[in-house]
Amino acid sequence: MTTFALRRLGQNRPILLAYGGALALFAVTSAFSPGFASANHIRILLIQASFVALVALGQSFVILGGGIDLSVPWTLNGSAILMTLFADGQNRPLVWVIPLLVALGGLIGLVNGLGITALGVSPIIMTLGMNVILSGGLLVYTNGSPTAAAPAFVETLATGRVGPVPYNTLIWLALASLATVVLTWTAFGRHLYALGTNRMVAQFSGIAVSRVTVVTYVISGMTAAFAGILLTGYVGQAYLGMGDPYLFASVAAVAIGGASILGGSGHYLGTIAGALILTVLAGLLPILNLNTASLQVIYGVVILATVALATLPGRLAVTR
Amino acid sequence: MTDSPILALRGVSKSFGQVHALSQVDFHADAGEVMALVGDNGAGKSTLIKSIAGIHPIDEGEILFEGRPVSIGGPKDAGRLGIEVVYQDLALCDNLDVVQNMYLGRELRDRLWRLDEATMEQRTRETLRGLSVTTIRTPRQLVAGLSGGQRQSVAVARAVMWNSRVVILDEPTAALGVAQTRQVLDLVRRLAEQGLAVVLISHNLHDIFEVADRITVLRLGRSVGEYAVAETTQQEIVQAITAGIPAAARSNGEAPV
Ligand SMILES: Nc1ncnc2c1ncn2[C@@H]1O[C@H](COP(=O)(O)OP(=O)(O)O)[C@@H](O)[C@H]1O
Ligand SMILES: [Mg+2]
Numbered sequence: 001m002t003t004f005a006l007r008r009l010g011q012n013r014p015i016l017l018a019y020g021g022a023l024a025l026f027a028v029t030s031a032f033s034p035g036f037a038s039a040n041h042i043r044i045l046l047i048q049a050s051f052v053a054l055v056a057l058g059q060s061f062v063i064l065g066g067g068i069d070l071s072v073p074w075t076l077n078g079s080a081i082l083m084t085l086f087a088d089g090q091n092r093p094l095v096w097v098i099p100l101l102v103a104l105g106g107l108i109g110l111v112n113g114l115g116i117t118a119l120g121v122s123p124i125i126m127t128l129g130m131n132v133i134l135s136g137g138l139l140v141y142t143n144g145s146p147t148a149a150a151p152a153f154v155e156t157l158a159t160g161r162v163g164p165v166p167y168n169t170l171i172w173l174a175l176a177s178l179a180t181v182v183l184t185w186t187a188f189g190r191h192l193y194a195l196g197t198n199r200m201v202a203q204f205s206g207i208a209v210s211r212v213t214v215v216t217y218v219i220s221g222m223t224a225a226f227a228g229i230l231l232t233g234y235v236g237q238a239y240l241g242m243g244d245p246y247l248f249a250s251v252a253a254v255a256i257g258g259a260s261i262l263g264g265s266g267h268y269l270g271t272i273a274g275a276l277i278l279t280v281l282a283g284l285l286p287i288l289n290l291n292t293a294s295l296q297v298i299y300g301v302v303i304l305a306t307v308a309l310a311t312l313p314g315r316l317a318v319t320r
Numbered sequence: 321m322t323d324s325p326i327l328a329l330r331g332v333s334k335s336f337g338q339v340h341a342l343s344q345v346d347f348h349a350d351a352g353e354v355m356a357l358v359g360d361n362g363a364g365k366s367t368l369i370k371s372i373a374g375i376h377p378i379d380e381g382e383i384l385f386e387g388r389p390v391s392i393g394g395p396k397d398a399g400r401l402g403i404e405v406v407y408q409d410l411a412l413c414d415n416l417d418v419v420q421n422m423y424l425g426r427e428l429r430d431r432l433w434r435l436d437e438a439t440m441e442q443r444t445r446e447t448l449r450g451l452s453v454t455t456i457r458t459p460r461q462l463v464a465g466l467s468g469g470q471r472q473s474v475a476v477a478r479a480v481m482w483n484s485r486v487v488i489l490d491e492p493t494a495a496l497g498v499a500q501t502r503q504v505l506d507l508v509r510r511l512a513e514q515g516l517a518v519v520l521i522s523h524n525l526h527d528i529f530e531v532a533d534r535i536t537v538l539r540l541g542r543s544v545g546e547y548a549v550a551e552t553t554q555q556e557i558v559q560a561i562t563a564g565i566p567a568a569a570r571s572n573g574e575a576p577v
Contacts, residue, residue, distance in 0.1 A: 201413045
């Protein structure tokens with residue numbers, strides 16, 4: 001029943017902790033920085049958080065199922081660059097460009113998923129290889145030169161607002177709701193949790209483990225591609241390397257949001273808190289006189305720490 | 321035999337590369353009976369049941385369901401025929417609760433494609449009650465928190481919930497204490513009394529002689545013979561397991577090979 005699933009989610013301590021952490025961090029940063037909590041700045045924070053959060057949406061599905069998608073940076077980057085090339089600053093082509101690019105992202109995910117399930121390539125190798133192929137391909141394709149500016153419509157999507165709420169935030173909210181429904185109330189969501197916990201049990205239970213796995217990578221490719229389009233609208237143009245920060249940011253958001261990096265536990269609602277934390281943290285760094293490179297250090301430490309925590313009980317059990 | 325058994329294997333072979341896990345194995349299970357499957361480690365017991373469940377496609381031979389040859393491509397196919405397997409160590413998903421595990425892979429959905437948690441929970445309670453499994457306090461607790469005996473009870477309940485005709489249990493009591501083994505053996509006996517065909521894999525001959533009607537012995541991937549519990553002794557079975565001596569079971573004309 002609906003209430004049952006919600007109750008269980010409400011009892012999920014890591015997710016509650018992540019939201020507590022996000023609020024606390026926001027309060028501290030606001031105290032040090034006047035204007036941080038102004039309506040305008042909150043809107044900016046929400047928009048900035050949405051890019052990580054969208055990439056991390058697909059990443060959440062992949063990680064829940066026990067995989068990882070390292071190809072998100074250049075899936076995002078490719079979609080951003082192709083969007084500016086195909087649309088050439090015009091709004092009208094976006095009618096087919098946006099669906100096409102999201103579908104292309106899905107296709108990248110499909111190849112990742114098939115490589116992992118049908119060929120048995122490990123997720124890290126498969127998606128890392130895909131990332132390298134995409135980056136090389138794009139360098140060749142664009143000759144390394146910058147492309148056209150973002151069409152006005154995409155800029156509006158990324159930065160405009162209806163009343164006090166950015167369009168961007170509404171889009172994020174809609175996709176977050178969809179992700180939540182799928183994870184909480186559908187058999188697919190249930191199978192994903194089973195798969196991430198114990199692949200063999202899932203398989204022996206008659207779950208189509210390969211199909212479920214492939215779908216998670218398709219979702220990840222689609223959300224990365226879509227994030228690339230919105231991010232281009234926010235930045236105003238596409239450039240090579242713009243997706244790079246989103247690899248560790250997306251994984252860190254999932255991990256901070258209370259998911260096991262090894263799969264089987266967590267929820268997109270937690271990932272949202274993770275994305276908010278990372279975004280506020282990025283705002284805190286200049287206040288502490290730290291540059292964005294320190295953010296990379298934080299991502300790395302967070303990921304290693306959560307992996308260590310996730311595997312600790314198992315190792316303790318073995319040595320005991 | 322006049323009636324064909326619910327489940328029968330004829331001349332089934334299965335190799336993993338150079339390893340002949342099963343060679344020309346004959347086996348059957350009948351309704352209302354517990355058929356024990358015994359053999360040393362590596363004799364091929366788990367491979368045999370995985371072949372029945374369609375997890376390992378067989379190289380040779382045939383599987384008959386109610387006398388008709390069937391091809392089983394996976395757990396779903398087996399389930400459709402009414403064959404359920406409780407795997408050694410691989411029956412349940414730790415981070416899901418009892419209800420979620422009972423319905424894993426076969427979730428009930430409402431018209432909107434949402435999981436029908438209320439009905440699943442209700443039926444879980446009914447199934448557990450029907451099997452007199454009283455040790456599960458609430459079906460909403462995580463399986464990770466259950467004792468070994470409770471886990472096996474859930475795994476068995478899950479297997480019989482689908483109007484199954486054949487239930488196969490791979491070493492269900494291997495990790496259990498005395499009292500919990502008792503629970504599971506009682507449950508096994510109850511299944512047979514309800515008319516199911518039960519296949520029980522176990523290393524414990526004492527347990528087997530208590531609940532089984534017949535015993536099939538596998539050795540090095542071959543069936544040594546089939547024995548009626550009432551007409552054999554533990555010694556004879558031990559000899560069959562270790563030395564592969566088919567012994568007197570042949571005289572009543574029932575043993576294959
Ligand atoms: N998936 C597999 N791949 C390769 N060899 C296997 C596989 N499964 C079982 N075997 C081999 O088949 C033989 C029978 O194993 P198994 O059926 O597990 O025996 P049992 O359950 O009776 O202990 C063993 O030699 C085992 O090593
Ligand atoms: Mg075995």
